Amino acid sequence: MAELTRFRCNGADREVEAGDRLLIDVLREELRLTGTKLGCGTGDCGACTVLLDGRPVNSCLVFAAECDGGEVRTAEGVSEGGAGRVLAEELAAAGAVQCGICTPGMLVMAAALVASRTGGAPDRAEIETALAGNLCRCTGYLPIMRAVTAAARRVGEGTP
Numbered sequence: 001m002a003e004l005t006r007f008r009c010n011g012a013d014r015e016v017e018a019g020d021r022l023l024i025d026v027l028r029e030e031l032r033l034t035g036t037k038l039g040c041g042t043g044d045c046g047a048c049t050v051l052l053d054g055r056p057v058n059s060c061l062v063f064a065a066e067c068d069g070g071e072v073r074t075a076e077g078v079s080e081g082g083a084g085r086v087l088a089e090e091l092a093a094a095g096a097v098q099c100g101i102c103t104p105g106m107l108v109m110a111a112a113l114v115a116s117r118t119g120g121a122p123d124r125a126e127i128e129t130a131l132a133g134n135l136c137r138c139t140g141y142l143p144i145m146r147a148v149t150a151a152a153r154r155v156g157e158g159t160p
């Protein structure tokens with residue numbers, strides 16, 4: 001019998017026959033978490049970003065077996081509450097979701113940035129640095145910047 005990989009995903013215990021499959025394939029095809037998008041497949045676009053043990057990773061470059069014993073959070077889990085939910089609202093309000101391919105990865109990465117802040121909203125340079133690995137072909141980035149800034153402000157003020 002094939003060895004099982006066990007990890008928590010969005011708060012639920014999961015058990016998969018990972019084999020040599022990539023994390024993105026297990027998430028999308030087996031766990032039906034299709035919020036995680038496949039863009040380039042080579043680690044260049046950030047569309048597939050998820051959190052692995054709290055750290056953003058490109059799920060197109062991670063073998064699912066590497067998650068054994070770990071904790072994965074996808075855009076679905078991140079947007080359920082806290083900074084992720086606020087970001088989802090602000091991205092929608094700012095018109096920062098057009099084709100939507102980049103949005104889940106942006107949301108995961110930006111939520112990690114906002115949640116890591118202890119004082120004040122991140123400035124433009126910090127947001128640009130945090131999102132440098134997340135490419136968007138549609139928006140020109142300005143609505144995304146506005147949304148992240150607004151979300152950080154709301155979270156910082158404790159009024160999400």
Ligand code: FES
Nearest residue numbers: 039040041046060
């Ligand atoms: S699909 Fe993973 S970085 Fe582009």
Ligand code: FES
Nearest residue numbers: 099102136137138
């Ligand atoms: S909204 Fe289309 S790639 Fe960003």
